[in-house]
Amino acid sequence: MMLFYAQPYTISVEGFYFQTIDQYREKIATLTDSFGQPVEEVELQVIEGGQIDLELFEAWQPGQAGIAAFIEAVDDWSYEDKRDAILAIRLGGYPPAAVIDAPGRIDLTVYHTATLTDLAEEFVDEGLFGEIPERLAPYLDFERIARDLHHDGFVEAIVAGERLIVRFD
Structure with a gap:
């Protein structure tokens, strides 16, 4: 299982660690700045994970909008699906969105x-x-x-x- 860190762009706010999309959603919903305003934008970083998962994150660069699909892919895809997605994004010119629904079908x-x-x-x-x-x-x-x-x-x-x-x- 991967460990992520959500680093707010607001420097006065401390980020949080998460492993699942539920943890992410729970913590981001309660994140506020010093004025009590919700913090909506964070940079996602990988702290720990297997080599293939780290390379998939680097290639995919899921961001906040894609983190749920990314976590699901890490949990569900085979090693070969992850490898092929990395190759498709890095070398094949595939946009990350094109590989999300295509595990095992990259040509x-x-x-x-x-x-x-x-x-x-x-x-x-x-x-x-x-x-x-x-x-x-x-x-x-x-x-x-x-x-x-x-x-x-x-x-x-x-x-x-x-x-x-x-x-x-």
Whole structure:
């Protein structure tokens, strides 16, 4: 479970910690400034959470309007759904609002390979470029194949410490 802190923009008001949307709503409803006026705007910060959840927060940047959906996503989504949402926002140009209702439906392919050169070698080994005669195999330029893969939309990424290759379909 994640731990958040709501920091009011009003400097005379102390913020509060919360873990659930109910805690957030309860505390924000009673937050007032030194004049007794309600404090309506806060900056949300993550204090504690798993690496994938921290990266999702950083990519999503939910703010006050999106914190309920974010907390629900953290609780309900699988690791892969979170990873794909991070990749879609960071690399695919998806706005966070587009991934909220789309866990598991983001159109991308993820390869668990460290570099494009490694992926090029895997593709050759798997026969994606056809049958390569053994006597020609040592002459293959995997760096050039990797550059071609990059031009075809394959991108290197790191999510939660894991090196990946991603291609949006």
